[in-house]
Amino acid sequence: MNSHRTFSRRTLVSLAGASAFSLKPVLLGSDAEPQRSVAITIDDGPASGAGDDLNSFQTISAALRQIFLDESVPVTMFVNERQLHVSGQRDARIKVVEDWIAAGLDLGNHTFSHRRLRGAALDEFFDDVIKGEVVSRQLLSAQRKPLRWFRYPYLSSDEGKRAAAVEEFLTQRDYAIAPVTVDYKDYSFASNYQRFLRAGDTQQAEELLASVLRAVDNAFEYSETKSNELLGYELPQVLLIHCNQMNALTLNKAIEVIRNRGYRFVSLDQAMQDPAYRTPGLPPGSLGGGFFSGLQQALAS
Template sequence: MIRRLLGLLLLLPRLAAAAAPQPAVAFTFDDLPYAAVVSDDDATLGSMTAHLVQRLRAAQVPVVGFVNEGKLYRDGEPDPARVALLRTWLDAGFELGNHTYSHPSLDQVPLEAFEADVLRGEAVTRPLTQAAGRTLRWFRHPFLHEGTTPDVRTAFARFLAEHGYRVAPVTVNSAEWVFAAAYANALAQGDADAAGHIAAAYVPYMQTAFAQAEQLALDLFGRPIPQVVVLHANQLNADHVYTLVAMLRQRGYRFVSLDDALADPVYATPPGVTGVEGESWLEGWARQAGLRPPALPPLPGLVRQWAGRAAYGAN
């Protein structure tokens, strides 16, 4: 009897582990058609996009990509080669969302001007999305700036609803874009060795960022929540997204659509104004609960050094 009881006790932790929900993550990519790249000529952008999209598709990772339509224009017209980059994402079965035309900050420009930029940012993407049999329905705030007053947030939420958009929040924030700037700069200067070191530091960095988000969710909700990570359409991810996906699989993650992630009830209550700009929802929720969210993991010196030579924007 005692032996059987002992056996049961030994089994219990394993049963508990089996019952724990498998961690889930939704992948989102900002600043389409491209962020940090070695060059913005058609061939480079085409190859970067093709690699990134093919690898995500092969890994069976659902994706929503957020577009800055201002980057499609050359000489005042949407450039067909750049519009074709967006079609590459749609053809792979991925969804596109609106990230504004010119990437302004809702914390810094008047609401009316910001809303005009949102509408200007769907002129190409909406018909392109419809032609692919889909609906344009996701919005991502540039810099994750969601407005500094409750009035602006309420008014902009109404505007989004009227235009059929839903906010795509982020829970895993990171300095991935700094790694990407450093990587592109090293490649552009022909320093493959430095680029290799930057890429090698990227995925361990992201592992720490995910571990922080996981812990914050446990602290706040007592359980894992489906995470939403923001990455960018850049050369670093085109070359190394497989390694990132492999790290997450090893951590037990499954890759879910943004719809599935946001079906979790925690997403029904966005964080309010916290006085801190550009935070993830997890960081916002934490601050509201009186917790101080952890700082981003430190950047390796080599990454800071090479990123300093580039001039790319963030988020």
């Protein structure tokens, strides 16, 4: 298969620059079919940037949903429930979340109002977590599914005692924290993409999309190398993207780039079964942003 040839070549390239420590597990694994895996997580759901425009809110979410279904890619969408509370549109907006669950796709809590932990009073942050689960938990439980995942807004997980206190709070509410290992900062392209489309400038939009797809490749390469350096193997990656119009129109192309690197797509639950995510000594806050630096500290201690 083409994708496997791509994988092998890239593995050799990364081996050439890797430490002796990482050689053994990769070589051992080469007897079997090489297989990379990634879980996609999509934040700021159901549709950031749609504002009060119900039609655009519905269109963005439906297009994203359809891409995941067409591509047979599992996904966990992290919702800011504040987006559901637009006067006169609440039922229609909640229906969008219901449709997502009915399609077999998962949900997580991203706080009600996308509150940044760093600098916030802890009790206010906790309130925002609780307020952020009201609709999602009810809709999931109607399908006999738990609300299990939490993602920090801005990946701001803080550090030290504050980070530990929040982790304790989240554990008590039965949340598991979703880390990020691959981030190509899709959001940094999204508003320009939208602007070019509105202006009818398809050439600029195409050029920007090409940059996005190069960023996808580079971000995966970085995380693969980091994982090999630290662990001696490639852990199941967790990709962060966002619920915006650019992804609603183009995410299938990014998925193709990822497939061409030899990836198969797994659920967040599956990815998180890798023991690297439970490495003893991971500093508090490591499952927000900066997973690899937390891992590095844990392995060095």
